[in-house]
Amino acid sequence: MLPWTKNSRSMPRFIASRLYIALFFITLAWGILATQSYHFALDDTAEFYLIEDAENALFFMSQGLGHDFVNSEFRQSYLTIEQLPADIKATVKANMPPVNQAILIASPLYDSYVLPYSSSGEIADIYIVHRFAKDDSINIIPYQLLIGLLAFFALALVVKFVVTRIGRQTQLMASKISRLTSASNGPESPLVFADYQYAFNVIEQYYQAQHQALSREKDFASFLSHELRQPLARMTNNLSLLDQIDQLPLRSLAIIADMKLTNKALSQLTTMVLQLWQNSTEHKTSVEFTALLTEHIRLFDETRLTIDTQIVASPVTILANVNMVALLLKQLLQNSKQYAATKVLIELSARQLKISNDVRAGSIETLSEDSQTHGYGIGLVMVDKACQQLDWQWQQSAENNLFSVTVNFSRARG
Amino acid sequence: MIVLFVEDDQKLAQQTIDFLALEDIDVDYVSSISAAKQVSMAQRYDAIILDMKLPDGDGTLLAQYFQRDRPETPIIFLTGQDNISDKLSAFDAGALDYLTKPFELAELTIRLKLLLTKGRTRQSNFILADLSVNFAEKILSRGKRAITLSPQQWILLALLAQQSPAYVSKQQIIATVWPDQDVSNDMYKSLLSRLRTNLTGVGENCLLFSAKKVGVALRAAMD
Numbered sequence: 001m002l003p004w005t006k007n008s009r010s011m012p013r014f015i016a017s018r019l020y021i022a023l024f025f026i027t028l029a030w031g032i033l034a035t036q037s038y039h040f041a042l043d044d045t046a047e048f049y050l051i052e053d054a055e056n057a058l059f060f061m062s063q064g065l066g067h068d069f070v071n072s073e074f075r076q077s078y079l080t081i082e083q084l085p086a087d088i089k090a091t092v093k094a095n096m097p098p099v100n101q102a103i104l105i106a107s108p109l110y111d112s113y114v115l116p117y118s119s120s121g122e123i124a125d126i127y128i129v130h131r132f133a134k135d136d137s138i139n140i141i142p143y144q145l146l147i148g149l150l151a152f153f154a155l156a157l158v159v160k161f162v163v164t165r166i167g168r169q170t171q172l173m174a175s176k177i178s179r180l181t182s183a184s185n186g187p188e189s190p191l192v193f194a195d196y197q198y199a200f201n202v203i204e205q206y207y208q209a210q211h212q213a214l215s216r217e218k219d220f221a222s223f224l225s226h227e228l229r230q231p232l233a234r235m236t237n238n239l240s241l242l243d244q245i246d247q248l249p250l251r252s253l254a255i256i257a258d259m260k261l262t263n264k265a266l267s268q269l270t271t272m273v274l275q276l277w278q279n280s281t282e283h284k285t286s287v288e289f290t291a292l293l294t295e296h297i298r299l300f301d302e303t304r305l306t307i308d309t310q311i312v313a314s315p316v317t318i319l320a321n322v323n324m325v326a327l328l329l330k331q332l333l334q335n336s337k338q339y340a341a342t343k344v345l346i347e348l349s350a351r352q353l354k355i356s357n358d359v360r361a362g363s364i365e366t367l368s369e370d371s372q373t374h375g376y377g378i379g380l381v382m383v384d385k386a387c388q389q390l391d392w393q394w395q396q397s398a399e400n401n402l403f404s405v406t407v408n409f410s411r412a413r414g
Numbered sequence: 415m416i417v418l419f420v421e422d423d424q425k426l427a428q429q430t431i432d433f434l435a436l437e438d439i440d441v442d443y444v445s446s447i448s449a450a451k452q453v454s455m456a457q458r459y460d461a462i463i464l465d466m467k468l469p470d471g472d473g474t475l476l477a478q479y480f481q482r483d484r485p486e487t488p489i490i491f492l493t494g495q496d497n498i499s500d501k502l503s504a505f506d507a508g509a510l511d512y513l514t515k516p517f518e519l520a521e522l523t524i525r526l527k528l529l530l531t532k533g534r535t536r537q538s539n540f541i542l543a544d545l546s547v548n549f550a551e552k553i554l555s556r557g558k559r560a561i562t563l564s565p566q567q568w569i570l571l572a573l574l575a576q577q578s579p580a581y582v583s584k585q586q587i588i589a590t591v592w593p594d595q596d597v598s599n600d601m602y603k604s605l606l607s608r609l610r611t612n613l614t615g616v617g618e619n620c621l622l623f624s625a626k627k628v629g630v631a632l633r634a635a636m637d
Binding site: 226234243244246253301 | 423425426429430432433436467494514515516517518519520562563564565566567600601603604605607608611612617
């Protein structure tokens with residue numbers, strides 16, 4: 001049985017079940033037809049010989065030889081019903097078969113064919129009886145049925161062979177497809193069916209195209225990471241080297257301090273941008289979202305903003321890439337910190353996070369009814385990209401001078 | 415202490431070498447795997463700093479070579495990638511530590527010093543709140559933050575630590591730090607400012623206090 005056939009229909013089983021059912025009905029039909037046609041043929045043959053014997057008997061009677069001239073061990077002729085053998089007389093009287101029509105009378109010991117014959121009229125001139133001892137003749141119906149059953153099993157074996165072959169080819173195709181994704185090497189048997197081979201070729205081409213595209217993206221991300229980090233590393237190192245130099249002018253200290261802050265911000269931004277390139281569907285772990293959020297809220301520690309939090313009592317845990325989640329939280333809160341005037345409200349429920357803040361005058365354009373683009377600076381671009389990577393939904397809204405960003409992570413609930 | 419530094423970016427390498435030299439760490443520098451194998455045959459190193467991507471191969475291969483040849487030599491990896499697979503590769507290859515560029519040279523320095531003193535009992539000469547100072551090894555940290563100081567800052571810190579929590583007068587500071595020089599007010603303020611900035615990170619309490627006409631003190635809290 002193929003591994004995936006437990007709960008779903010497989011093609012070999014589909015084909016096999018229908019062929020077996022068809023074979024069964026064909027065999028059944030054969031059995032019925034065989035028995036019916038046997039009797040039919042037997043009856044027709046018997047009638048022919050009965051008529052022949054009746055005509056011969058009448059002929060012999062006309063020649064003065066007597067009607068019983070045709071009589072033999074199994075063939076008898078009678079002129080009246082009363083002369084018929086006792087075991088069939090009653091049946092003939094009861095049924096009164098039409099003239100020139102044979103009837104079969106089966107008794108425990110004999111099969112008797114009886115023909116009332118008239119050469120010209122409606123009244124029988126002679127009764128011909130063919131009696132066959134049941135012991136003398138072989139009933140071929142069982143043999144016919146046996147032939148039918150043998151044919152059924154023979155064809156069933158052929159079906160089994162064909163279906164098994166199809167099943168093996170299906171399994172081989174599945175194995176070849178799974179080898180594409182696992183990149184395992186080994187001898188590959190070719191597929192026998194052209195249809196399967198064609199389907200596999202299409203899948204292989206598609207997979208390879210996808211794989212190459214992913215590889216290119218990965219290589220580019222790697223290249224980008226190297227090219228960005230190297231010059232940043234040099235800047236950081238130069239600043240560290242400055243730290244080692246004694247007797248720096250007092251005026252230079254503020255400049256160096258500012259350069260360090262700028263360098264740090266640039267490094268963080270670079271890290272965030274590079275993280276967005278990485279495939280965050282990898283390395284998903286169970287993330288304590290509540291704890292992570294609480295940790296990031298400390299970003300507001302040195303601000304004069306009023307921070308209100310409404311966090312659901314039971315800890316929220318999600319399944320996601322922890323670095324991407326941290327990046328998203330950092331970006332959301334930094335955005336809020338940058339534009340908030342006096343207060344920030346952070347609401348965390350089991351399925352979503354909402355961060356709202358009033359807007360500092362002059363930080364962005366005054367919020368109007370059309371708030372589709374307000375506040376949509378680089379911060380929310382990063383939020384958008386991070387949510388895309390995490391496959392989360394987010395939306396922004398603005399009313400009564402309160403700007404809100406809501407992130408829905410219900411899909412990621414671990 | 416001598417380390418082998420394998421890095422193909424020569425500018426970056428020079429900066430690192432200059433910095434480590436100021437920390438009394440000698441560096442042998444090469445820019446390829448083949449050169450690294452060659453020099454390591456003639457010299458035993460206290461530690462090896464490896465870049466992940468080298469012109470003639472992957473740094474992990476070199477690490478595996480050193481693991482076979484010099485298993486006792488600790489290895490630190492430097493890389494421009496920040497993905498978990500690189501980190502795992504580095505640790506699988508035998509690295510004891512891993513830094514992502516751009517990194518603080520102070521952090522590299524502290525990690526080298528800690529690696530090299532591993533197994534030996536490290537005693538901090540001076541502890542104040544979460545500030546920990548080992549003057550012998552010149553290892554300075556506050557909490558998880560590694561700090562490096564210029565030579566004059568070390569001298570000043572040593573003086574203040576010696577007399578902590580007492581105030582040290584400006585004259586004493588100048589006499590100690592600049593014994594044979596004429597010192598301007600700017601030079602004095604610059605030194606104090608730099609030491610204060612280095613010792614006080616974001617969110618950390620100030621440990622350096624100045625009192626007018628009294629001096630400077632290294633203490634946990636101001637009276």
